Amino acid sequence: MSVPRSQVLMIASIVLVVLLALSGAQPYDRPTWALEVFPVVVALPLLWATYRRFPLTTLLYGCIFLHALVLMLGAMYTYARVPLGFDLAELLGLTRNPYDKIGHFFQGFVPALVAREILLRGHFVHGKKMLAFMVVCVVLAISATYEFIEWGVALALGQGADEFLGTQGDPWDTQSDMFFALIGAVTALLLLSRVQDRQIQRIAGDEAAPSPA
Secondary structure (H helix, E strand, C coil): CCCCHHHHHHHHHHHHHHHHHHHCCCCCCHHHHHHHHHHHHHHHHHHHHHCCCCCCCHHHHHHHHHHHHHHHHHHHHCHHHCHHHHHHHHHHCCCCCCHHHHHHHHHHHHHHHHHHHHHHHCCCCCCHHHHHHHHHHHHHHHHHHHHHHHHHHHHHHHHHHHHHHCCCCCCCHHHHHHHHHHHHHHHHHHHHHHHHHHHHHHHHHHHHCCCCC
């Protein structure tokens, strides 16, 4: 007997709340933690509030869950100090911790699926090529906005923003961050568009079905 999707999502939400609390118990830098987990704190109530009116595909909920894990882990250690990043740096022969690039990859990967689902279900865009173009544009706009936020935080906090910025001395960090977001968006479109289309059709069918008397 399969578990209802609503119960699975509720369990996933509880897991995220617990992990969020654990990540904030003893973070390396509490102001940085607060800034990094802010998207999770905003997204969770929003997803709960819109579940009945505008339920997302299971694929998208799963990707959002993974993105939240990436954000919370980076927030707990700061992106330049995540142990997984050091392991990857040693494995790949890198001179810096690359975990922030994983974060920016997901910053493109997941918002691409969010934008694609909203554009498709709202019938805002017609044509596969135009849809892909608009999704990439949305992702790059989000990435650029995030870089503006980092810039604003750096100006406001001065040297105290180093942990949040996580540039690790790379003068091209901003450009590479946006490039990894672009890679994430293109990867999501290439790998998951068909799966997402099938799940959107299933949701549309459920919404069109008459409710029981």
